[in-house]
Amino acid sequence: MKLLRYVCVVLLLFAIISTQTNHVFSQHEDMKVHYIDVGQGDSILIETPRGKRILMDAGDPKQGKRILSYLKKRNIKSLDLVIATHPDIDHIGGLITVLHKIKVHKIIDSGKTYDTHTYKKYIKLIKDQKIAYDRVEREAEINIDALVQIDVLNATKEKTVGNNEASIAIKIQYKEFVFLFMADVGIEQEKQMMKQYDMEADILKVGHHGSRTSTSETFIEAVQPQVAILTYGKQNTYGHPVRDVLHHLWRMNVNVFSTAVYGDITIQTDGSGYYLFTEKDPLDHMIEETASIMYLKRSKGFR
Numbered sequence: 396m397k398l399l400r401y402v403c404v405v406l407l408l409f410a411i412i413s414t415q416t417n418h419v420f421s422q423h424e425d426m427k428v429h430y431i432d433v434g435q436g437d438s439i440l441i442e443t444p445r446g447k448r449i450l451m452d453a454g455d456p457k458q459g460k461r462i463l464s465y466l467k468k469r470n471i472k473s474l475d476l477v478i479a480t481h482p483d484i485d486h487i488g489g490l491i492t493v494l495h496k497i498k499v500h501k502i503i504d505s506g507k508t509y510d511t512h513t514y515k516k517y518i519k520l521i522k523d524q525k526i527a528y529d530r531v532e533r534e535a536e537i538n539i540d541a542l543v544q545i546d547v548l549n550a551t552k553e554k555t556v557g558n559n560e561a562s563i564a565i566k567i568q569y570k571e572f573v574f575l576f577m578a579d580v581g582i583e584q585e586k587q588m589m590k591q592y593d594m595e596a597d598i599l600k601v602g603h604h605g606s607r608t609s610t611s612e613t614f615i616e617a618v619q620p621q622v623a624i625l626t627y628g629k630q631n632t633y634g635h636p637v638r639d640v641l642h643h644l645w646r647m648n649v650n651v652f653s654t655a656v657y658g659d660i661t662i663q664t665d666g667s668g669y670y671l672f673t674e675k676d677p678l679d680h681m682i683e684e685t686a687s688i689m690y691l692k693r694s695k696g697f698r
């Protein structure tokens with residue numbers, strides 16, 4: 396599959412050179428996945444090739460406003476689907492603001508309940524706003540756009556299972572291109588998934604913010620991603636991401652991008668090749684720092 400994709404990219408490039416066009420992909424059939432920088436937490440916006448909008452998680456309660464402005468900037472006035480992967484505050488917290496302020500057509504979670512104020516507010520809002528609600532479990536399919544295949548690889552409402560382990564993990568395939576979203580699942584769930592599914596994917600949203608509880612070496616070997624996305628806040632108190640996870644990824648030559656370093660990260664694909672855009676360039680930050688040091692020295696010199 397991957398070799399075929401490279402061949403396609405080469406052919407595509409050849410076609411561009413020969414037709415002298417500036418458009419690499421036809422815009423309307425592209426899929427975009429935005430890993431929004433919400434500090435320590437997850438929030439992912441998916442725009443399917445046929446224009447459906449899915450928001451998966453919304454960071455902690457403070458991040459709701461940021462997500463709304465992210466949607467507003469892209470002229471997104473309603474969401475076709477919201478997926479709440481699990482009821483932890485760094486995933487559903489921001490949803491309270493989002494559900495208040497924007498039209499949501501449907502919401503999906505695993506049915507896992509949690510005894511917190513945030514969770515109660517979230518459930519109350521779904522009822523108050525009369526949002527269509529569905530519970531999914533492992534092996535479910537989410538049908539929203541005929542051009543993409545969305546499979547639920549993990550999800551349970553079992554009381555004996557922890558919130559992270561009960562998370563909704565999904566795989567989205569558009570033509571040959573595959574995204575994996577691991578929410579906060581642990582190594583045991585990764586093992587389960589490897590037994591049951593073909594886990595090979597191009598883009599991996601690393602589980603549980605790069606914690607040691609997820610992303611085993613065998614899992615990365617099974618996925619063989621080109622890009623791994625880590626979602627965590629700078630100087631978080633959990634020590635995410637751990638060195639072991641980063642080493643496993645580097646050893647497998649995976650390109651690692653984190654929201655803490657690059658800000659919002661967007662991947663745009665035509666189902667074959669992809670572009671990756673980042674809000675920040677770590678080098679810019681270094682240049683800014685150097686520039687400000689230089690400025691300070693100069694201003695001292697002028698005195």
Ligand SMILES: [Zn+2]
Binds near residue numbers: 483
């Ligand atoms: Zn989390």
